[in-house]
Amino acid sequence: MKELKFAPVQGSEYAAQHDALFYLITALTVFFTLLVGVMILYLLIKYRASNKNVDRSNRIHHHLGLELTWTIIPTILGLGVFFWGMLLYKDSRTSDDNASDIYVVGKQWMWHFQHPNGLRENNELHIPLGRPVKITMISQDVIHALYIPQFRVQFHTIPGRYTTVNFTPNAVGKFNLFCTMHCGAQHSEMGGYVYVMQPDEYDKWLANGGNRFTKKADTMVESGRKLFVENGCVNCHQEKDTYRAPSLKGLIGKIRRMNDGRVLVGNESYIRESILMPYNNVLEGYENVMPVYPFTEEEVTQLVEYIKSLSGVSSEQRDARAASAVGPAKRRDDVAKQNNDANITKQVEATSAEEIHSEVTSEL
Amino acid sequence: MSNVVEKKNQKDSHMEEKNYITTDYTLKSWFITKDHKRIAMLYLVTVLIFFFVGSVAAGFVRFELTSPNGQFLESETYNRMFTAHGVVMIFFFLLVAIPAVLGNFLLPLMIGARDLAFPKLNLLSYYLFLGGALFGVTALVTGGVDTGWTFYTPLSSMYSNSQVVLTLTGAFIAGFSSISTAVNFIVTIHKMRAPGLTWFRLPLFVWAHYATSVIILLGTPVVAITLALVAVERLLHIGVFSPEYGGDPVLFQHMFWFYSHPAVYIMILPAMGVINEVIACFSRNRIFGYKFIAASSLAIAALGFLVWGHHMFVSSESYYQAAFFSLMSFLVAIPSAIKVFNWSATLYKGMIYVTTPMAYAIGFLGLFVIGGLTGLYCSCLATDEHLTGTYFIVAHFHYVMVGGTIMAFLAGIHFWWPKMTGRLYPESWGKIGMLIIFSGFHMTFMPQFIVGFLGMPRRYHYYYFAPEFQIYHVLSTAGAGVLAIGFMIPVVYLILSLKHGAKAPQNPWNAKGLEWEKVDAVPTTHNFHEIPVVNEPAYNYSIDDEPPIEAEKTRLGVVRESN
Amino acid sequence: MANSNHSEGHSHVVPIPVYTKVFIQLLVLMVATVAVAKLAESNKALGDMSYLNNFIAMGIAFTKALLVIMIFMGVKFSTKLTKFYAFLGFVWFSLMFLMFMDYYFRKDEMVTGWSEVPASSLSRSRVVPGS
Amino acid sequence: MAHDAAHLGKQQVYEQFENIDQQNESYLVGMWSFLVTEVMFFGVLLFSYVLYRWQYQDYFYTIHKLLDVNMGAVNTVILLSSSYSMVLAVHFAQIKKRSAQLSALLFTIGCAFGFLIIKYFEYSHKIHAGLVPGPKFVWPAVDNPELMANVPASVAQMFFSLYFAMTGLHGIHVIVGILILGTLSFLVWRKSSLVEDYMITEMIGLYWHFVDLVWIFLFPLFYLMPR
Structure with a gap:
């Protein structure tokens, strides 16, 4: 028989921070439960009706001081817990700049993962130790929720909208992967495992094309490029802006104005919406001429990666830059330093963003 | 119908009026009654039937979970269960149990x-409830629903192959029953x-029921129309909530929890009133x-309407809104804490x-404190990220709803049983039942x-995927067995x-309150022989009051004449 | 009973001319709102001013609603209790617009949301995903 | 207590009440709290409308041109007039001018029918044009295909879903109103003792004004469509 467990393994950096808060609230819960419980039992016994030898004179029925005490103390404690929880939550929801991207499509009833190098996995996810991960998720049917208890993270996977989960695994092992949003008949079978491996083992695993695939698949960028060419996107979206369509180079992070006056930023969601519902966001100065392409969510993620690569920010490129700078070891500080270079390009775009901003504000 | 004056004359000439139960024995007199006490009894019988139905379903669920691979149900059937x-x-139980049974019976008396x-x-509200409940039962009999009671779209609107529309109709109609009860309570309490x-x-x-009624009034229409939209969406394939059609x-x-979180307070506030x-x-x-x-x-x-977002911390709610709702959720805990401390201080x-009622009330305090405090885990953003959608939430809301509402319901039923039926229940069995339910x-x-x-x-x-959970499920199922036995004891006696x-x-x-002091042992149809005049505060108890009836005199079979 | 001896309030009989005046006001407002809308649509010269039609149309709707509630529905002549319930629904309905917070804020946060960026957040545009 | 009742004529005081004042005020509060739920009821739809309009602002603006402003305007005038005749009915009920009350009520019912007839023309036109959301939705709309070509069908469906949901729910309220008003007129015509109490007319009036109130908001939101 397995030994009795009372707490899940702490598999990520966040898990330890989460548990600190968790045990603090547990302490508060136990303390107040005991406080009320002991108080009630003591009063019950002391003032039981059969006990006539107890002073019951001078009863009081209200006492402002007491009321304020037990209003204010719980409020302060509650606010403390609130702020701690809020800050921690913010950390866990913010992705690390160096995080490796992994795309997930949730469908009834499986998880479909794509690594940037094109490797795909179903209901299994292999990741290296110590490397921050940003999972970008979308559902192609109903709402699911990706949940990895050992990492203490969970978020809904919603149709029509990208959501993310961020974590940095810091323990090697096999962890659970669950769907926590009821999604139909086989909801409880929509699960699997997350394998956290030593970085060198992981590199080996990657090089071998994972456990199941002997043949190396196209990277996501390559697959995206193929889709881009095969579907004729390249006819309109060319190197330079044409009268029919804008260039997609440097789209990521760029802030542009639509023909109805809204100002949008180019990110994954923007690209996705422009592919599936091109009529929704038409760039200023262009006509709505792009037809709707019925890509699957997987294909869309590949196109997203490809279009990101045009801006030089696909995961693959970032990894390659990091690798060329510091060799195979992926120490986070080094990667961060490396990434500053990438930021320079973005600074340039940010200035143009500021310009648009001032333009917008002056108009308002 | 006649004028007030005539009524009073009648009363003078018939001092030996029959009570509300003995006034007429025909079945028809029960089914078209306008007497709030009789309607309350109709509600009581109906909700108990539904409690039984719901418990049986829970029994299946718990039994299934004793093995990691299930026991005998298909997944589809399990989801329907x-x-x-x-x-x-x-x-059909928690939302109506206390307001419609105890509230209906007691508000006018109090x-x-x-x-x-x-x-x-x-009376109409009772039949609306019954009608809604029948739709619900029809849905169950003809195949059930598999979306969970939350009916999240697009599972419920586009993907589920079960009786969603029937169930939604049932909930919709039952909602109108709540609304009419609430209107009635509000007017009665005011005027x-x-x-x-x-x-x-x-x-x-009465205060608690007033607050409850206001919540019902403001919340129920929201969920009613939302569920109706889901039903329409299912039938016509239009997309107010479906991403394929541009909806969200x-x-x-948002709309669902705008009502369904305050609904928790619809369940717990009347319970607090009883306590x-x-x-x-x-x-x-x-x-x-x-x-x-x-x-x-x-x-x-009021605050209960500002916390719905804490059900959505991980459903892509914006960070700032999540923070706002988290804060409000911590604040809404404060009034509950105030109540608990005040009740404890009352014992001093x-x-x-x-x-028995007191035992249930103490039990309520024990369970509600745990239920309320575990709410902190759920309103705190960081811990909720891990715990929401797990059995932690299940345990938390059962502590609040079952531990809170059902304990208080049982406390209230025992407390007012003599008034409702004119009979005493056996005190010793009462305490045994309470201990078994509590443990x-x-x-x-x-x-x-x-x-x-x-x-x-x-x-x-x-x-x-995680067979190490089994031991806890087995323990839980064993506990559910004990709980089932516990619930049977009060029903039997x-x-x-x-x-x-x-x-x-x-x-x-020897309690204070109009329903005890100014009303017959079993109230008559019009409750009071003459309208009482109140000139003292509520709960004007003193230590010199007579003790409650002795436990020995309450055994079954001991017939005592009413004084 | 608590309020048994007040019989002014609700049995207040309002003279017909009051109603007629309100009715005429309502009709005038009605004509005004349609006229403004048509003007805003047809007159290109107004250009970007046409968004003002927003405020005018809704402002007129609120005025009309207030006239109906206060005079036709007699809230002006009724007890405080009635007044309370008459406005409770509207106040509470506006609470629902808290939901907008969600849709508005979702655009500019660390969670990848939709892609619209409100002007207020442009200065913080470096938090965009994909960076 | 009973003197009030005697003084005010045959007004019936039900046994749960002490006197006519209490009863009337109870009715009023009850009716208003019912209207609170009605506000929340329409509120949900209104919120959905505002949200999606905010998201698809330009499209909604384009689509709204398929609606006929003139029909909407005429309907608004009709409903306003019916509200006016309704207050007159309440006024005559208060001063017990039964025949005047009856004609005011009949006028109100006539207006309600007028409203429905115009709505019928509007709806049937939309139905013929295939604008009912669902599998048979026709888009771009036949009325103005060039203008609508740029508008995605899903947004148009959303617009018309909301349009039919809100005006439909309002229409149901009008029909219910006609039934209640019809019953009331019948009772007044038969000089039933039930309507000796003007409160019944007053409550039905409140309901009817609420129906008017909803339309006061629906009209600019859908037909004038502020940009």
């Missing part, structure tokens, strides 16, 4: 009125109080901090008789906290007491 459990228990303001509307019964002399039970599934969650009455009576003491408790009821009702210098409850739901923290997702049929119970005197507990 837990949905049936949720839908029946919430829409405020010195002959009936609710709109007796016909009251029909006896002379001298000012707001701050009202029993806190998260909007449904006030019971604790004050059996500690022979005025409720400590009357005004704070009254105000906290209203505070809960009390003359405490631990009768069975902890056995059932304590393991679920642990297994939830370990990461067991809710609504899972199989958990072969209460039914037996109808025939064999000792006759209740007018005021067996």
